[in-house]
Amino acid sequence: MLLSIIPIIASITLVCATPVSVQVEKATFKGDFDPHLGIDKFLGVKYAKAQRFRRATLSTYTSPATFDVSHFGVACPQIPGTNSLAVDYGIYGTDEDCTVMDIYRPHAVPRGKLLPVMVWIHGGALTQGAASHFPGTGMVKESTSIGLPVIQISMNYRLAAWGFLGGKEAAANGALNLGLYDQKTALQWIQKHIGAFGGDKNKVTVYGQSSGAMSIAYHMLDVNQKLFRGAILASGTTTSVPALAPEVYQNVYDALVARVGCSGKPNTFECLRTAPRDVITNASVAMFGQTELYSRRPFAASIDGDVIPASPSVRTAQGKIANIPFITGNVMDEGTIFVNPKDISTTAQCLSFIEKDYVGRNASFFNDLTSIAKLELLYPAVPALGSPFGTGDEIFFGSQFKRTTAIYGDIHFQYARRNFLDVAVSKGIKSWSYIFNQRNPANEAWQGENPFVFMQVSPSDTSLYNLSKEVLAYWVSFAHNLDPAYGKNPKWERYSVGRKNLQFIAGKSSMVADDFRKAGIE
Template sequence: MLDNSSTMHFTGLFALAFAAVSNAVVLDSAKVIGTSTGRITKYLGIPYAKPPIGDRRLRLPEPNNPYSGVVDATVYGPACPQHRPGGFPLPPAAGSDVRDLFVNTSVKYLAEGRARWIDETPDSGPENEDCLSINLQVPSEATPSSRLPVLVWIYGGGFEAGTTRMYNGGPIVERSIDLGEPIIYVSMNYRLNAFGFLAGKEIRDAKVGNLGLHDQREALRWVQKYIVSFGGDPQKVTIWGESAGAISVSLHMLTNGGDANGLFRGAFMQSGAPLPVGDHSVGQKAYDAIVAGTGCSGALDTLSCLRKVSYGAFKAAVANTPYIFSYQSLIQPYPPRVDGVFLTDHPQQLVKKGSVAKVPFVTGSCDDEATMFSLSTLNVTTSKEFKEYIKTLWLPKASRYNLNKIMKLYPEDIEQGSPYDTGTLNALSPQFKRFASFQGDAIFQGPRRYFLQQRSGKQNTWSYITKRLKWLPFLGSFHLSDLMYTYSGGELQDYLIHFVNSLDPNGGDAPQWPKYTPSSPNLLTLKDDLAGRPTLTKDTFRSKAIELLTQLLLKNPV
């Protein structure tokens, strides 16, 4: 029997009766019961690894024992433990009028936009340390002989939060059927924050770093083993993600010397590329904070102690560490880091060395990626304070010459800041648009462009940028807004489906999307003119600023 009591649901006579009105799939010697609605059948909450609880906490995922009995796959499994902010990220320094305007416009739009693709609940739902489950949405007519292409989704959330239940792949599968290019949609939960991305000497020595990435890899192995039973083709898997999910996708391309092990044949990334992050020593501060917060400081073996403390104590310690909307913002405590196993070098150094899976890929971004991540620094109001923030948190080893150069390339002039192309509007503080421009290039535009510059011409690549929603106060074309055009319909959804089927986003009535090449760095560009078709622009904006910032972070990863 499986050791998965809280995510595996054995429901006896109820499940057997339910099978009469639902599709069932056989895995090993088990009958897996899903639910069918219209043309789609869902199989939810199937455990893909043993529960990472007790002594399995802070260890590599272990494959399941063979399935047996009856598996109720009708509800999502619990989310992995989340690291939530202590409140709304806009600080009191913004003033009540600005806060009210922001909440009544930007946040309302964001919530309504996400509601289009949220599957069951606008929050993460129930949480549990026993959370490693996988979900599938399948054309109801699929059979083991269908051998349909497979799209595997990896959610974002800054490696700190997120869950599969927030993303409904049904509309994508429906659209793929309409296009005559049916696909299977798969998503998995993976460990987050200190549960999945704790770093430090102790973690590296035990070879248990980047556990969330190992979870994802285990889920991909599960797909290889079982997807035929659901009608999928294990040789036609595309991995897809947004934000932390897109970064994860890129790191699956870099691990194992660039050998994908046959786990995927294509990659689609939205707002994420190999990051300029450092090794485990940079994460020691977060490790020490968790050790202190759990009362393990006096233990001879702090890692063993962390495995023994209660779930509540561990989670409380996580809650007391910085969040992505804390003052330090995108300088996060829990990003993937060099661990000597999954990542043998800094991600961008691996890209430079050519340790990249040679599969076709798409990587794109939003124009104003860092506006929402720059709301926590509104109390930084002068150029001197901005410079000190950059020197302290981002570039402590930069020379005075290079630091001054960064200051000039990311000027105080609010007309040059993000949200771009909005003139003097959206200046929440004298430095807000400057912060948004700098951070957006450091974490999103710079890494995307560097990845493409290193790989275009060596494998098929495409890129895009969305400039929609410029009218949205303060946020503009904000981070994750492009998901509305993949999950909820639009050009990107069709391009995604074509790519999953043929490893080329072009097809059907969608405008032609040329490859990104060294001589023609084309960006498919989506603008607010929704009646118009996407256009093409060159990926040359802020070239001097992004090039310098990329080189500085390549030498001095955060």
């Protein structure tokens, strides 16, 4: 799981930008051409209209209108960052009607030539994030320079209580998984309109990280989906976190009703719909901090019978995933940023932290003394065996911090990745796997691949910059050819060939067996 950083490119003031326009039906979108980068940018494009606790409605352009899309749009309301992922996503403002996307394309697209489209779905535990945080300028510029140009799109979608409220009332009013429906609506907008921007609607690749990757995996539960032809899942698949029946989250709904002051109202759902936004925000933040009552995910994806048709774990086990090529991978040290507080020093504290993920989930694992004993045996309290891996006896924080992060990372990320790949192999679905095992000295030791994918690594660090170019080349090759190994070295073998990962390390990436911590992960 990657630690987000403030984008380098987003902070640059464009003094030489000139207007550029695109006609979409009867509407004109006025963006900017950056001659220095050779990129057209259309920012804050409104793909849908969002109202609180209602599914968004796709934007239409039946009347003449002009839209200024030369500036980033607002972010969605969210839970402020409280851990190392803390970023001011609201630097361009926030609003509940936040369903916007940013579109980046090469300026010199030959007339009549349609380019592959790469659609980014950001992570942030379904509670944080914004399209503007990872601009696509670096990706588009580099893809063009290597002869594999793409159009890059980043989208907002509703988060936290606004996008992922559970409970029977939310289910009855069609308000489950609104963030996922926003993503689907954005992809529908792309299918309908990306041709006007020079994009090929038949060559859409979705890529995302953490909860963004999990969101893509949920969309892949629709075996007949036609909105994208390929996927790149960074740090997340269908089974990374529980997606449960909406009634499991009834205590969350009831608590929100009480905190907002809607208790006793004849229609608590409509009361929530009309409550002041700040009241909803304050209540959500307070609940998010009470893991003993609501777990670490009070606002989460639910089984709604549609976008998530049934238990993702069950459907995955049954092989009911879309038959499309995909890449999936993790950083080596998954889990480290999620372990808070970090002063875990005893086995009891370690198990208590892991258990908080399952509050109210009817999980029986922690009542099984045999399983607990086996877990303790396979993940011993030895700092040299914990995560961040390869850091010897250094404990960083509490003496069992590294043990806890190793267990957490394997439960939520490494197991989920292997399980998803094994199902794909059994179904004959083309798939590739990677482990990102490169640390950036400019940042914390367990940061991952996102700055590399978006070309946000300083060119002054030659080895890391070259790794960024390497990763980017695989990604855009996949978007063009549905094969990341096309003309690349080292050759990236499909996962079905010996269950191997491409391990990304600056200057020495290579194929390695995917068998680390096999017994513990199983």
